[in-house]
Each structure stands twice: as structure tokens, then as C-alpha cells.
Amino acid sequence: MPTSTPNDVRLLMDENISPKITPQLWEAGIDAVAIRDRSRLRISDYRLFNLAIDENRMVATINEADFHKLALGMKNHPGIAVIPSGGSREEQLEYLMAIAGFLRTTPDAMAAALNRIVSVNEDLQVSARWAHAAPPQISTIRPSSA
Numbered sequence: 735m736p737t738s739t740p741n742d743v744r745l746l747m748d749e750n751i752s753p754k755i756t757p758q759l760w761e762a763g764i765d766a767v768a769i770r771d772r773s774r775l776r777i778s779d780y781r782l783f784n785l786a787i788d789e790n791r792m793v794a795t796i797n798e799a800d801f802h803k804l805a806l807g808m809k810n811h812p813g814i815a816v817i818p819s820g821g822s823r824e825e826q827l828e829y830l831m832a833i834a835g836f837l838r839t840t841p842d843a844m845a846a847a848l849n850r851i852v853s854v855n856e857d858l859q860v861s862a863r864w865a866h867a868a869p870p871q872i873s874t875i876r877p878s879s880a
Contacts, residue, residue, distance in 0.1 A: 743834040743843045745815060746786040748795035749775050755827040764834050767791065780804060787811055792847050794830060796820075802851060805865040813847030814865065818856050829854045836860040
């Protein structure tokens with residue numbers, strides 16, 4: 735596995751992404767772990783997301799909707815990498831490489847992913863948007879002095 739640098743991309747791959755691409759991701763300097771290799775198939779999205787948070791890894795998935803809902807309940811998370819559904823292993827690798835390339839254009843790839851959904855489409859166009867719990871509103875109402 736690659737050694738850690740500020741521009742590393744760290745992924746925890748959901749079971750819908752082939753674990754067979756992990757060695758190729760490592761060769762590209764991406765610290766990737768497949769949930770299948772952790773013997774954790776069929777764990778809930780919530781548990782997977784919390785494992786990724788504990789290990790400071792982006793969740794790599796095709797399941798944007800469910801992870802987006804989870805992210806909206808989190809103050810902070812390492813990010814979610816979303817690739818198109820139905821891709822071959824080679825396409826999944828290409829999608830994740832495009833996301834990593836996008837994040838690596840910044841000085842700290844994981845900081846760029848923080849609290850964001852980073853997604854790629856079939857044309858390898860990458861976009862990022864915020865997805866986390868809104869900060870609490872501060873009340874400006876003052877108690878009465880009566």
C-alpha cells in the first residue's frame with residue numbers, strides 16, 4: 735500500500751465497486767480498501783459511512799442518494815466519491831482515477847473532499863458539491879429584562 739502524503743486519496747469502496755481494482759488503485763498511489771476485503775459485506779450504509787469516517791476515507795460508491803442523506807446528518811465527514819452505476823471494472827477504475835485526479839489538483843486531496851460529494855459521469859467530468867449538516871442557527875433574540 736502507498737505511504738501517506740498530503741495529496742493522497744483514501745477510499746473505502748462500497749460492495750458495489752469491484753475489489754479487483756484495488757491493486758491498480760494502489761499502483762496509482764490511491765490508498766483504497768474494499769469493504770469485501772474486510773469481510774463486511776452487507777453492512778448498512780450507516781455503518782460503512784462511520785467506518786470510513788473512523789479511518790478518514792472517502793466512501794466510494796454508486797449509491798449517491800443514500801449516502802447523501804447520511805452526509806446531511808453529519809457535521810463532518812471525509813467525503814463521498816460517486817461513480818456511475820453499471821460500469822465494468824475498467825470503467826470503475828477509470829472513474830475513480832478521474833476523481834483522484836480532480837482532488838489531486840489541490841494541495842491536500844482529502845481536505846478538498848471534506849464534507850463533499852465528488853461525482854464523475856460517464857464522460858469523466860468531475861464535479862463536487864457540499865453535503866453535510868448545516869451549522870446551527872444562532873438566535874439573536876434577547877431575553878427580556880423584566
